[in-house]
Amino acid sequence: MLTDSMIAEQLRRSSHEFRTVEEAHHRLDLELIDLQKRHVLTPAEEQSKKHLQKEKLAKKDKMAELMRVYRGHDLQAAPR
Template structure:
């Protein structure tokens, strides 16, 4: 049985959807980090932060599902 690291690397090399999900996850993480650097967020920024967190979690779930289905 392959380790999760090996499966992830194989998917990274062979699956364009997996690579796109990873890129999206990293982009969302960077956007959230930028928002979290601010001491005070406007109500609109708070809403954006929640949306980004939900999108990031959904992306992470899709990545995990691809890894599970590749085992």
């Protein structure tokens, strides 16, 4: 049985979509880290932070979906 990290590594090699989504997720993570370093956020920065968090979660959900699809195809292709 493939682990999530094994599937993610395989998808990094074979799926442009997965790589693109993962890179966007990482970029959003860096932006959030930068915002969280500030002690006080303006209302606009708070709103931006919430938007970034939602966008990052959507990217994480998309990566999980791609991994589920890959796992499903892998199980169907496995000899019985």
